[in-house]
Amino acid sequence: MSKWYCPKCGFMYNETTGDENLGIPAETLFVKVDPAFVCPRCKTPKNMFIEVG
Ligand SMILES: [Zn+2]
Numbered sequence: 001m002s003k004w005y006c007p008k009c010g011f012m013y014n015e016t017t018g019d020e021n022l023g024i025p026a027e028t029l030f031v032k033v034d035p036a037f038v039c040p041r042c043k044t045p046k047n048m049f050i051e052v053g
Pocket of ligand 1: 040
């Protein structure tokens with residue numbers, strides 16, 4: 001599983017843990033997250049997120 005980060009503010013999405021605050025269950029691959037997803041901090045669109053190891 002990977003982590004993805006927002007290049008604008010550094011917010012991190014972790015596929016292993018999902019994001020409870022955003023209602024995304026653990027082990028949800030980022031590609032499976034709603035395409036309308038935006039960074040909860042700065043509203044950067046999902047397609048701008050960068051995959052990290
Ligand atoms: Zn952001």
